[in-house]
Amino acid sequence: MIHFLQVDTTAVAQTVxxxxxxxxxxxxxxALSEIIFSGGIIGQSIMVxxxxxxxxxxxxxxxxxxxxxxxxxLDENFMSQIKxxxxxxxxxxxxxxxxxxxxxxxxxxxxxxxxxxxxxQDINTAIxxxxxxxxxxxxxxxxxxxxxxxxxxxxxxxxxxxxxxxxFHEMSASGSSRIDMSVLAEGIYTAMMTTVFGLIVGxxxxxxxNHLVSKIDKIVHQLEANAVEFLDLLNEPA
Numbered sequence: 001m002i003h004f005l006q007v008d009t010t011a012v013a014q015t016v017x018x019x020x021x022x023x024x025x026x027x028x029x030x031a032l033s034e035i036i037f038s039g040g041i042i043g044q045s046i047m048v049x050x051x052x053x054x055x056x057x058x059x060x061x062x063x064x065x066x067x068x069x070x071x072x073x074l075d076e077n078f079m080s081q082i083k084x085x086x087x088x089x090x091x092x093x094x095x096x097x098x099x100x101x102x103x104x105x106x107x108x109x110x111x112x113x114x115x116x117x118x119x120x121q122d123i124n125t126a127i128x129x130x131x132x133x134x135x136x137x138x139x140x141x142x143x144x145x146x147x148x149x150x151x152x153x154x155x156x157x158x159x160x161x162x163x164x165x166x167x168f169h170e171m172s173a174s175g176s177s178r179i180d181m182s183v184l185a186e187g188i189y190t191a192m193m194t195t196v197f198g199l200i201v202g203x204x205x206x207x208x209x210n211h212l213v214s215k216i217d218k219i220v221h222q223l224e225a226n227a228v229e230f231l232d233l234l235n236e237p238a
Contacts, residue, residue, distance in 0.1 A: 042162055043159060043162065043163060043193070043194065046155065046158065046159040046162065046194050047159070047193065047194060047197065049155055050152065050155050050156060050159070050194060050197045050198055050201060051197065053148050053151065053152050053155065053201045053205075054152075054197065054200065054201045054204070056144070056148065057145060057148045057152070057201055057204050057205040057208065058204065060141050060142070060144055060145050060148075060208075061145060061204070061205075061208035061211075061212065063141075064138075064140070064141065064142055064145075064212050065208075065211075065212065065215075067138070067140075068138055068212060068215050068216060068219065069215075071103060071104050071134075071138060071219055072215065072218065072219050072222070073103065074103060074105055074222070075101070078097075078101065078105070078106070079109075079226060079229055079230075081094075081097055082094050082097065082098075082109055082230065082233070083233055085097070086233050086234075091113060091116060094109075094113055095110060095113050095114070098110030098113060104131075104134040104137075104138070104219065104223060105222065105223055105226045107130060107134060108127055108130050108131055108134065108223055108226065108227060108230075109226065109227075109230050111126050111127060111129075111130040112126060112127045112227070112230055112231075112234075114126075116234070120231070120234065120235070123231070123234065124231060127227050127230070127231075128227075131220075131223050131224075131227065134223065135216065135219075135220055135223075138216050138219060139216060142209060142212050142213070142216075145205045145208055145209040145212070146205070146206075146209050147205075148201060148202075148205035149201075149202050149205035149206035149209060150202070151201075152198050152199070152200075152201025152202040152205060153198045153199055153201070153202040154198070155194070155198050155201075156194045156195045156196070156197060156198015156199060156201070156202075157195065157198065158194070159191065159193070159194020159195065159198065160191045160192075160194060160195045161191075162191075162194075163191025163192070163194065164191050
C-alpha cells in the first residue's frame with residue numbers, strides 16, 4: 001500500500017511539474033508575441049512607423065529587382081539580326097524588330113535607327129539621350145531605399161531615446177529609492193525593440209540598394225557596348 005501511494009505521489013508531482021512547465025512556455029510565447037508592441041502608445045506609434053518602413057523597403061527592393069531582371073534579359077541574336085538587316089539595307093525590318101522587343105537596348109537601337117540619314121553626331125546624341133532615359137527608368141524609386149537605409153536606424157534611435165526618457169520618468173514618478181524593474185519595463189521595451197527593428201530596416205534597405213545599383217551598372221555597360229557596336233555598323237563602308 002505504501003509503495004502504491006509513493007508511486008501515485010510521484011505521478012502527481014510529475015504531472016504538476018509538467019503543467020507548470022507548459023504554462024511557463026505558453027506565457028513565454030505570449031510575451032514574445034506581444035513584446036514588440038509593449039512600449040506604450042508612443043513606443044507603439046514608433047514601431048508602426050518602423051514596420052511601415054520595413055514593408056516599404058521590401059516592396060521597393062522586390063519591385064525594382066524583378067523590373068531590372070527583366071530589363072537585363074537580351075536575346076544574344078538581337079544585335080546579329082540588326083547587323084544582318086543593316087547589311088541588306090532593310091532598315092524598316094530592323095525598326096520592326098526593335099519595336100517588337102520590349103527591352104532598353106531595343107529602344108536604344110530603335111532610336112538610332114530612326115535617325116539614320118542624319119549626321120552621325122546627331123545619331124550618337126539621340127542614343128545617349130535615350131540611354132539616360134532608360135537608366136532613369138531603371139533607377140526609379142531606388143533613392144527611397146537609400147533614404148530608408150538611414151531613416152530606419154534613426155527612427156529606431158528616436159525610439160531608444162523616447163524609451164529611456166519614459167524609463168527615467170517612471171523612476172522619478174515612483175518616488176522610491178528602490179527601483180522596481182516592472183516600472184521600467186515599458187520604457188526599456190520601447191528602447192530595445194525600436195533599436196532592433198530600426199537596424200533591420202537599415203540593413204535591408206542598404207544591402208538592397210547596393211545590390212540594385214550593381215545590377216543597374218551591368219545593364220548600363222551592356223547598353224554602352226551595344227550602342228558602340230551599332231555606331232560601328234553605321235561607320236562600316238557600304
